[in-house]
Amino acid sequence: MxxxxxxxxxxxxxxxxxxxxxxxxxxxxxxxxxxxxxxxxxxxxxxxxxxxxxxxxxxxxxxxxxxxxxxxxxxxxxxxxxxxxxxxxxxxxxxxxxxxxxxxxxxxxxxxxxxxxxxxxxxxxxxxxxxxxxxxxxxxxxxxxxxxxxxxxxxxxxxxxxxxxxxxxxxxxxxxxxxxxxxxxxxxxxxxxxxxxxxxxxxxxxxxxxxxxxxxxxxxxxxxxxxxxxxxxxxxxIDPIPAAFQNGRKRGDKTPHVDPGRMVTERERIKxxxxxxxxxxxxxxxxxxxxxxxxxxxxxxxxxxxxxxxxxxxxxxxxxxxxxxxxxxxxxxxxxxxxxxxxxxxxxxxxxxxxxxxxxxxxxxxxxxxxxxxxxxxxxTGQTPFEVHEMRAQADGFELTFTQPVDPAAAGDLKSYSMREFTYAYREEYGGSEIDEILPKITAAKVAADGKSVHLTISPLTKGHIHELHLDGVRSAEKLPLLHTVGYYTLNEIPAK
Known part of the structure; x- marks a missing residue:
């Protein structure tokens, strides 16, 4: 292509x-x-x-x-x-x-x-x-x-x-x-x-x-x-626990800072x-x-x-x-x-x-x-964009494949990537902001021999969190930037090693 x-x-x-x-x-x-x-x-x-x-x-x-x-x-x-x-x-x-x-x-x-x-x-x-x-x-x-x-x-x-x-x-x-x-x-x-x-x-x-x-x-x-x-x-x-009942609280208790539930923990209660x-x-x-x-x-x-x-x-x-x-x-x-x-x-x-x-x-x-x-x-149009084609969860991070070969130097540079993790409260109120932010460390970026994939080693991975990956520094073999430099991976389950 x-x-x-x-x-x-x-x-x-x-x-x-x-x-x-x-x-x-x-x-x-x-x-x-x-x-x-x-x-x-x-x-x-x-x-x-x-x-x-x-x-x-x-x-x-x-x-x-x-x-x-x-x-x-x-x-x-x-x-x-x-x-x-x-x-x-x-x-x-x-x-x-x-x-x-x-x-x-x-x-x-x-x-x-x-x-x-x-x-x-x-x-x-x-x-x-x-x-x-x-x-x-x-x-x-x-x-x-x-x-x-x-x-x-x-x-x-x-x-x-x-x-x-x-x-x-x-x-x-x-x-x-x-x-x-x-x-x-x-x-x-x-x-x-x-x-x-x-x-x-x-x-x-x-x-x-x-x-x-x-x-x-x-x-x-x-x-x-x-x-x-x-x-x-x-x-x-069984019903999910309303925010007013979290941490042993009763409905009508006006004490601030009620901590609502999380999808990952409620999955353990509600089969x-x-x-x-x-x-x-x-x-x-x-x-x-x-x-x-x-x-x-x-x-x-x-x-x-x-x-x-x-x-x-x-x-x-x-x-x-x-x-x-x-x-x-x-x-x-x-x-x-x-x-x-x-x-x-x-x-x-x-x-x-x-x-x-x-x-x-x-x-x-x-x-x-x-x-x-x-x-x-x-x-x-028939022209192939330089994009992340697939992002797969691994026991120690993520495997990325691309639509075109990468520049090995850029794709192997840890500075080309950043990640944050967050989730949403599982609560009866309308919507909600991003919470429980974690800034994991990306410790390795291994480029495959064919130049089409990169294995990112990341710690920690957090079950139930959205893993927001930025790839601002990654370039194709033709020195092009990614058309879209961010992806959001929902990590419901972490693969076994």
């Missing part, structure tokens, strides 16, 4: 746009196209659901000429289509709305839905504006997944709010995971494992990428009242509690994580095959996630990837040609992009 050599002889450092191009499409004048969900149709078309309850078929978005895009309204009058899925078996469209999954059929072939079938509406809705329902595309078993936001982000006043559900091909509902707060995206990795993004709030110090393992508790106890309606899930988890796979560090990676996109393009989107890309509504950006499994638990690292989208990203999907289609809205929260809504495409 070719690389870009722009930083020699005083030239400007490489920029994100050198490697990944964003195309902004004109959208239909008759609507505000607040994209909430996207899926692929045959013949290169897209199907998009919107926050305003419309479904649009899009043609020509894959063309190199943005003026070729065209839109056809397929359906309207639905309630927040935050999940859309095409089923190749029956050739119908399935929409996840706030209150149900709907199967839409175009019987007469005129491009408009004629039949709206209720597939499942077994969850509750109260009218509270927080009660979003985020739907997936079909998984490998033919199921649709739905993650349900709590009522007011604290409670579950409507049935199964705060849960992940699976809807089987016959329409039956299977309660699958509890402990969800405010989901805004759901997707699958290359192996078909399900994940969702939760947002900062009560019991969540930051946005997170979470692994949806059936039977797991994802951390927020507000929806656990529905365990008696989910016998397949087993016993209800069903599954920690976030990756903390999407608040204010640095984003503030409102949304769509999850897996690169299954076999290299057509660059060197990050099978990695995940996470959109953010607030920061109008995409971040990149590399995951691994240690002691049966998912964990990994998040890097900045591409900023500069025009509005807050909500829906996203990659096609087989490695084109990422995405869009969203700034309504309700605001977004860095500055536009009220958008529909855009992100494509690889």
């Amino acid at each position: 070719p690389s870009v050599a722009l930083a020699k002889d005083g030239a400007a450092d490489p920029q994100e746009s050198d490697f990944y191009k964003i195309t902004t499409f004109e959208t239909p004048k008759e609507t505000a196209l607040e994209v909430g969900s996207i899926d692929l149709l045959p013949d290169g078309k897209l199907i998009m659901g919107t926050r305003r309850g419309e479904i649009w078929i899009v043609s020509g978005a894959g063309s190199s000429d943005a003026s070729n895009v065209s839109y056809q309204l397929f359906a309207s009058g639905l309630h927040e289509v935050l999940g859309i899925a095409y089923n190749p078996k029956d050739k119908n469209i399935y929409a996840t709305t706030r209150y149900e999954i709907t199967r839409l059929k175009d019987v007469d072939g005129d491009g408009r839905a004629d039949v709206f079938d209720n597939v499942n509406d077994s969850w509750g809705v109260s009218g509270d504006y927080h009660e979003y329902a985020i739907g997936s595309r079909f998984d490998q078993a033919g199921d649709l997944w739905v993650t349900l936001c709590l009522t007011g982000s604290f409670n579950s006043n409507a049935e199964f709010r705060g849960w992940a559900l699976r809807i089987k091909p016959d329409g039956t509902m299977v309660p699958t995971c509890s402990g969800i707060r405010s989901p805004a995206g759901i997707g699958f990795d290359a192996a078909g494992e399900a994940y969702y993004c939760d947002n900062q709030g009560p019991w969540h110090g930051s946005c997170t990428l979470q692994h949806l393992v059936p039977g797991s508790f994802q951390g927020h106890p507000g929806g656990n009242i529905w365990y008696d309606k989910a016998p397949n899930m087993g016993p209800r988890p 069903q509690l599954l920690p976030p796979a990756v903390y999407l560090v608040h204010g640095k990676i984003g503030n409102s994580a949304s769509a999850i996109i897996c690169d299954l393009s076999s290299g057509k989107f660059g060197p990050f095959s099978k990695q995940l890309f996470v959109a953010d509504q607030s920061h109008s950006n995409l971040s990149r996630v590399f995951l691994e499994t240690i002691n049966g638990i998912k964990q990994g690292v998040v890097f900045p990837f591409r900023s500069g989208f025009k509005s807050g990203l909500i829906g996203g999907r990659m096609d087989e040609e490695g084109r990422v289609f995405t869009g969203g809205s700034d309504r309700g929260w605001g977004a860095r992009g500055g536009k009220p809504f958008c529909f855009e495409k992100c494509e690889w």
